[in-house]
Amino acid sequence: MKIAVTASNNNGYESKVNEHFGRSPFFAIVDTEKEEIDLVKNPAAKASGGAGVQAAQLISDQGVEALLSGSVGPKAYSALTSGNIKMYSTKDETVRKAVESFENNDLSQLTSPNGTPRK
Amino acid sequence: MKVTVLSGKGGTGKTTVAVNMALSVPDIQLLDADVEEPNCQYFLKPNFNKSEEIYREIPEIDQNKCTACRKCVDFCEYNALAMMLDEVLVFPEICHSCGGCEKICPEDAITEIDRELGVLKHSSTQYDIDFWQGELNIGEESSVPVIEALKEKSDLQKDIIIDAQPGTTCPTIEAVVDSDFGILVTEPTPFGLSDLKIASQLMDELKIPYGVIINRAEEESDYIIENYCDKNNIDILLKIPFKREFAYLYSDGIPFVIDYPEWQAEFKKVFTEIRGVLDEKDYSN
Ligand code: SF4
Ligand code: SF4
Numbered sequence: 001m002k003i004a005v006t007a008s009n010n011n012g013y014e015s016k017v018n019e020h021f022g023r024s025p026f027f028a029i030v031d032t033e034k035e036e037i038d039l040v041k042n043p044a045a046k047a048s049g050g051a052g053v054q055a056a057q058l059i060s061d062q063g064v065e066a067l068l069s070g071s072v073g074p075k076a077y078s079a080l081t082s083g084n085i086k087m088y089s090t091k092d093e094t095v096r097k098a099v100e101s102f103e104n105n106d107l108s109q110l111t112s113p114n115g116t117p118r119k
Numbered sequence: 120m121k122v123t124v125l126s127g128k129g130g131t132g133k134t135t136v137a138v139n140m141a142l143s144v145p146d147i148q149l150l151d152a153d154v155e156e157p158n159c160q161y162f163l164k165p166n167f168n169k170s171e172e173i174y175r176e177i178p179e180i181d182q183n184k185c186t187a188c189r190k191c192v193d194f195c196e197y198n199a200l201a202m203m204l205d206e207v208l209v210f211p212e213i214c215h216s217c218g219g220c221e222k223i224c225p226e227d228a229i230t231e232i233d234r235e236l237g238v239l240k241h242s243s244t245q246y247d248i249d250f251w252q253g254e255l256n257i258g259e260e261s262s263v264p265v266i267e268a269l270k271e272k273s274d275l276q277k278d279i280i281i282d283a284q285p286g287t288t289c290p291t292i293e294a295v296v297d298s299d300f301g302i303l304v305t306e307p308t309p310f311g312l313s314d315l316k317i318a319s320q321l322m323d324e325l326k327i328p329y330g331v332i333i334n335r336a337e338e339e340s341d342y343i344i345e346n347y348c349d350k351n352n353i354d355i356l357l358k359i360p361f362k363r364e365f366a367y368l369y370s371d372g373i374p375f376v377i378d379y380p381e382w383q384a385e386f387k388k389v390f391t392e393i394r395g396v397l398d399e400k401d402y403s404n
Binding site: 044047049050051053054056057060075078079082083084 | 192197198199200201202203204206208210212213260
């Protein structure tokens with residue numbers, strides 16, 4: 001299964017989890033079976049508007065089934081829901097820990113947006 | 120004559136000035152162009168008797184015709200479209216109504232539909248004011264078309280006061296851009312000064328003459344604004360003192376000129392002065 005984790009920097013599994021989704025500088029795309037990780041830059045990080053939607057498009061195009069993030073704003077939430085991508089809120093510090101928590105079923109699934117959009 | 124009241128940030132007394140001034144000059148039209156937070160109504164208690172919806176066009180996708188080619192999604196600069204599981208999603212709040220996606224779709228799958236952006240409301244208030252208010256619907260981001268439509272209600276036979284959105288971004292500029300004069304409202308604090316500087320820069324760039332009203336004026340701190348205005352040759356039109364009574368009236372939604380009619384003369388004088396400045400300018404041109 002492929003999952004995406006918001007990342008503040010580009011440092012493999014040790015990257016820091018980014019609190020916000022839309023403007024997260026990177027996404028760690030983790031294939032949990034193959035144990036492969038790939039960090040992709042988020043072009044929406046500096047977008048003037050619609051960052052959440054653009055970021056949702058990016059991770060959907062990567063074929064991920066779940067997203068781990070501190071928070072997800074309303075528009076991104078609705079885009080990801082339409083894309084059948086499940087969202088989980090995490091407070092873990094690193095991508096490695098967040099993925100571990102996810103695999104141990106320690107993360108709670110988001111059933112509504114928990115982030116505020118930034119213009 | 121069209122006069123716009125503006126301020127670098129909210130909460131400085133812009134609405135107080137606009138409302139009290141409108142109540143002091145006969146046969147006036149007041150346009151509340153602070154469409155995200157139209158506050159004049161709390162002081163004028165209008166009975167709105169007319170309203171007009173403002174629409175803009177957003178795309179609608181015919182999923183039967185759409186082949187998921189993705190051209191529209193890639194085209195939209197504003198990220199208002201997304202392709203999820205071969206279906207195009209539209210995010211109306213982000214859409215800037217540029218119409219581009221409709222033109223670019225090779226399958227004719229996109230049509231434009233109306234979406235309500237905001238509303239204009241009219242009332243002749245209990246006071247003798249011809250009052251129009253613009254309102255932007257919640258969740259919408261572009262105020263400018265509502266302000267444009269509001270300004271079309273200008274009755275050029277009358278003197279017009281416009282209450283602009285605080286700040287110096289597009290909605291404020293749209294409100295003031297074709298005014299004859301700008302009144303910048305500020306407070307005698309360091310924050311007030313820094314906001315005033317930004318607002319006066321804007322007016323200089325727009326080449327619109329302007330003056331300053333100091334709200335919550337206090338003798339021991341007015342110099343903060345006065346020094347700046349002196350140095351830059353900006354007229355201080357009026358000082359509204361910091362008074363507990365004014366604050367009480369404000370919180371009760373009563374314009375202070377109603378209880379202190381002597382202030383009507385003060386506002387009227389400011390208005391006459393502005394007219395004088397403009398006449399002089401015309402003369403020298
Ligand atoms: S451009 Fe037209 S056909 Fe292509 S994805 Fe968009 S709506 Fe569908
Ligand atoms: S009308 Fe313009 S802004 Fe709106 S969705 Fe189409 S391309 Fe994007």
